[in-house]
Amino acid sequence: MKPVHNRFRTLWWLSLLACILVMVTIGCNGTGQGGSGAPTYEGEVKQILADRCLSCHQDGEIAPFSLSSYDEVRDTSSAIAHAIETGSMPPWPPDDTCNSYERNKSLSPEERQAVLGWVEAGTPEGQPSQEDQEDSDEEEAITYDLDLTMAEPYTPQLEPDDYRCFVMDWNAETEKYVTGFRVLPGRRDVVHHVITFVAGPSLADDFLAMDEADPGPGYTCFGSPVSAGASQAASYGWRWLGSWAPGGSHRTFPEGTGIRVQPGSVLVMQVHYNTLSSEPVQDQTTFQVRLSDEVERAATVMPITNYRWISGNETMAIEAGDPDAQASHDLDLSADVLDYLGTEAGLSNGDPFLVHSVGLHMHLLGTKATAWLERADTSEQCLLDIPEWDFDWQGAYDLQTPVEVNPGDRFHMQCHWDNSEDNQPVIDGERAAPQDVAWGEGTRDEMCLAILYITAP
Ligand code: HEC
Incomplete structure (x- = not known):
């Protein structure tokens, strides 16, 4: 009996050693499909990519290649790891502590770890689980x-x-x-x-x-x-x-x-x-x-800015060389603009309304932008905060819970720009010199615009 016992022991030690090795690189949770604990494509990675990447990385969408099959994902796995490590992908500019949004594209630490671990482990395919197969039948294009x-x-x-x-x-x-x-x-x-x-x-x-x-x-x-x-x-x-x-x-x-x-x-x-x-x-x-x-509810899109910047009665001044120029604006939306901007949603001045989604728009010099509500009782509610503005990634973000706005609540927006020498666009291969900038339609002009999608409550 002894030799058998010894063999068992050796095996046990070997598997513990293997597990430690795996743990050092990718974590050893024992739930993966490969037996070694490594995440597999079918086990974890496919679902993560579906939630965080496929809205752009599929045929006909904006990304230059698709990530919807095992082969495609395996073939680009080192680029995927690199993009995740450097944070270039997935693009998700909003600060998630401001509010909660539908279709959030950012990776949780666990998801990030699973994808990186999968690449490290040599991109094992694994077996589709019964549950996944049922799920994928429900997805409709x-x-x-x-x-x-x-x-x-x-x-x-x-x-x-x-x-x-x-x-x-x-x-x-x-x-x-x-x-x-x-x-x-x-x-x-x-x-x-x-x-x-x-x-x-x-x-x-x-x-x-x-x-x-x-x-x-x-x-x-x-x-x-x-x-x-x-x-x-x-x-x-x-x-x-x-x-x-x-x-x-x-x-x-x-x-x-x-x-x-x-x-x-x-x-x-x-x-x-x-x-x-x-x-x-x-x-x-x-x-x-x-x-x-x-x-159920007719909606309307409400563009908000300081209209005096557009008419030129006030200047949204961004001086040449200023590394942190700022402009802000606030107004009582319910009292001031529903007669004009709310009619398609059946709203008029003095009505409460629901904000379903929020976007912010600036041009190339933008560095950060925020939109929030100051309630009649002076409490504040953040709607959208873009801490690092990236002109290439703009969007409208759907609030997980629509926010009700009442008469007396003030909507605030604030934009920041870097108009220093280092942050100028490159034109014909040369970095342009800073110039005074104000509200305007050109790409070298700037904007500070919020876009809300609203309905009646
Ligand atoms: C909002 C759309 C969008 C989402 C979501 C998205 N991508 Fe991308 N991805 C792009 C576009 C567009 C490019 C082309 C390069 C560029 O414009 O930056 C790209 C490029 C890449 C590249 C090429 C290298 C690089 O860094 O530019 C990799 C790899 C990549 N994406 C992986 C992913 C992964 C993995 C996810 C999900 C975790 C993801 N992407 C989510 C749009 C997206």
Whole structure:
């Protein structure tokens, strides 16, 4: 019996030793599929990538390669480890201590460890569990009901910033709600942002006339989607539908909500072309929408800034050389702007309302931005905090719990910029000299804009 006992003992020691070795590099929890404790693709990694990476890393989305099969992930595993270690991926600019957001892309420490451990262990595939197979059957791909594409391609003519509006017929014959959208920029090297607006049936002719009056596809439309000399009704009657800036992909509006579009409307797609660092090339951008016949709550998109910065009555001053220029603005949203900005959601001044999502927008000099509420009782609630602004990763963030805003609550926003010598854009291979900057439409101008998606409570 003794020899057997000894053999057992040796085996036991060997396996303990193996476990220690594994533990030193990747952790030894004994739950993995490979027997050694290493995470496997099927065991852990696949689900982590599905939650944190696939919204961008799949065919037709913004990332340059897909991570949706074992082979694809194995073949790029060292780049994945590098990107995770350096923090370049996944991009998730919001500070999660400010609020909680849907579809958070950041990796928890455990997830990070699992992916890195899996790469370290030689990318074992493992076996799919029964549960996973059931889950994956439930996932449905997003489909779009309507594709709206610029009728003809357009080559930017104004340099370096060309704002061009393209009018597109809305062909639906009944009232519809847009519940999600995706922008497919024709040329990402020149498309700097896209905002799509809705102009109701009574304004359709005004917008078609603006298009007609300007030779070539579309018309020039800096700032708002109207050309100079537009009627009063057209100048104030349009509403935001959806926007895209670098880093954005598709957008699904919060469940049960959508933006109403009436038959006979036109969609106006404003494309900001920027040719600061690339040649003007032909672009033909597409806006895809998901539609529903009805929703529980009609929504509206509320762009907020200090409108005196835009009119020039006040200067959003960012002095040349200032490493931390700041601008802030606050207002009582419920009392001040619902009569004008809330009507599509059935709201008027003095009404309470719900904020479902929040975005912030600046340009290249931005370093950080924050939006918060100061309640009537002076307590504060953070809505969105971007501690390290990255122009390439902008988005709208859906709050896990929509926030109710009441009359008397003040909305605050604050933006910071670095206009020092070291933080200037590179133009034609050379770093530009700092210049005084203010609110403006050009890429070298700046903005400080918050974008809320709201409904009635
Ligand atoms: C919001 C969209 C988005 C998400 C989410 C995302 N990526 Fe990316 N990823 C990109 C884009 C776009 C690029 C192209 C390079 C760039 O623009 O930085 C990229 C590039 C990469 C690269 C190439 C090397 C590099 O660092 O640029 C790797 C590797 C990568 N991603 C891995 C991942 C992994 C792993 C995840 C999830 C944990 C992830 N990405 C999540 C959009 C995304």
